[in-house]
Amino acid sequence: MKSIIINQKQYFNSNATKPVAFRLEQLKKLRTVLKANEKMLTEAVYKDFQKGSYNTFLTEFAGVYVALNDAIKNVGRWSKIKRAGTSMVNFPGSSYVIPEPLGSCLVIGSWNYPINLTLVPAIAAMVAGNTVVMKPSELSAHTSAALANIISNNFDPSYFAVLEGGVDVTTEALSQPFDKIFFTGSVPVGKVVYQAASKNLVPVTLELGGKSPLIIAPDANLKTTVKRLVWGKFVNAGQTCVAPDYVLVHKSIEIDFLSTLKNEIAKGDFFLENDNYAQIISEKHFDRLTSMIEPTKVFIGGNHDRSKRFIAPTVLVNVTEDDKIMADEVFGPILPVMIYENIDDAITFIKARPKPLSLYLFSESSSLRKKIWGEISFGGGMVNDVLMHFVNESLPFGGVGNSGMGNYHGEAGFKTFSHFKSVIHRPTLLEFPLKYFPFTKLKFALIKKAFGV
Template structure:
């Protein structure tokens, strides 16, 4: 067996022991993961500094603090998330127990990205652990130093059989994708996303694909342009522009274009000094392949701000292009009506930090969502459960073969009428059923049968007389 096969087999065997299911065990693992970020911040920061030139403060702000918050939320809310969820019943199931029970999927594959190597890899892992799954973690090989540290630290702090880390490049990822998983969570680009979905289809494995996309900004001429440009500048050049939800381009009226450029230039100087290359808070492009890809975007465009670059250092200065044509490489046409995975007005990036909002794409930006409870639900099977009572067979008879039904209207009423009653409401309804049952029993008494015989002798149809009020009552209630 290959190393990848062995890791998956061990994870599945560990999951099948059942030890990841108890809430106490899940919480213990989450607390150990939280402990990692408290005790090993220096090693995490040093590795990211080597990969992306992020400062220690920047690493905490954009990588680990959010993870600590996500873990704390999961620990605090796990019992609530994992509890049975009551649902509305119809009258046919009013005395039964009907609920949704979240249960683990099994073994999840998490394939991380290089731009925020801890944040976008560990956040899905938090959801996988909280939901009671095993998970195989595949860090991005592009962040060489971070991937190595992640493998070392996770094996120390959390269950290394349930949550193994598999490092490697394209070949190792392809070998992983040949294995059967119960869910695949991938963060990256659309091209690889299609390959992952193709591999998952062979095993009918569901996927969550976080594929980035385009993030246009529109600046209205009547807004506070200074504030708008300051926030856009922060959102764009954080992590040296290597953020999937960073602003890609600005749309504005030609009359305010010069002012927008001036305000962005002013904000760049405020954030990164006159020489961003020497600023501790300005990062580097991840590698030379991506450096070359980005530099080609400057071709046939007018540079209004920045443009300086150094291939040996993978440095590209904060840059603004002006008078960009719609067919240029940095931009796509925006239709009158748009759809997007998320919407953020008057700011950039910060919707990622709100655990109560689902974070995910639509169309080529991906599918599925996560963060907070959405991570838990995304990596759980929401199992529908109905525990039937062995009583009230008179009501249950409505579902038996159609020829046994005397009145279809009653079946429609009981099946189509949803109810959402509190405790008092349920007691009241059961009391009504008890009265109806007593009446039915009374109608079967010898005295009633004698009365029926007397009525029939007078030439009246008893069934017709007794059939009027149920139909009218049914119409009134529906």
């Protein structure tokens, strides 16, 4: 590991990664390599989750190709030196902002979308001109091995390397003097990463999670609301950081909502055998999830099979804030439903908890939309849909507070892996004497006037 980092720092200091032409070449190469190995990676994901090829392309490859195409299209524009305004005290002069790569970057991916959540931040590091050490999650072991195989066979490790292994490997990597660390995962592990990085003063981006609420107002289009909710909650068996974690539905539409929800889930055909669903990643996570299911509160589902790591889409009703399901992020196919009567009470309930990664509102009211946006802090979200903000490269993606720090996607990712140097160029032909010795009363009066005092 140390030799990889030393070699990457030497390679970076050679300036080989900085030209836009080099970045374009490597991004296009990664796109070609992914297309050539898409079948192998899809099979690896199936071994980890029993996800079919359609599901895997939709939730893994699509976002990666979008990120690659966007980076290839815009790397030249993002990398340009930009002119900035020059203050009067620096007249005559020209001011510039110069984007430069940070150096050797560590990208620690997450297991729930092991291709997308590992490669997309790596792409952001590449487009910014850095070298990359990528650490896929050991929980999705087959996908980790496949990623390591295709990267090591196609890229010089002095530029792009992959580390495989468990906690011990990650711990060792965090102790190294990287120039940037990007981590996607849970809040507890995010705190460990942040603490470890602080010892070397390494800047960190943390993409974490939290209990993302979904509010359903009385005027919501229930048919569309439920259709989009069921997809967003149960895709990948709920193992999605931006999935709706719990629902706050207005009391006046509770019965209609639950009835519509039951019908929509029944149509979903959520079984592993038809490639329409996904396994829970491990028995440990399976046990954690099933311990949250209170049998007396099950409205739909509740059945599970540990031998297959299968949990059916499950809806819990009559949920209170004291229930176990409301203590931590669910991160699985269990949906707690809570009732509210007054929107201010719902807002107060959300604000009493750590800031969520995402928030979703289903309503036709523009005034309610503005109220929610103005009063609740959250990473990002949607009105009348779920999850899809994650695949808009024009929007920065990231959390706030407990749900993360920093962001990426599109130009935001380029900025995350860049430093912006500020430079002023002054000509030598003209000079004003006010700042130079000796200081006089006249100079003092003139300089105060120049600063508007």
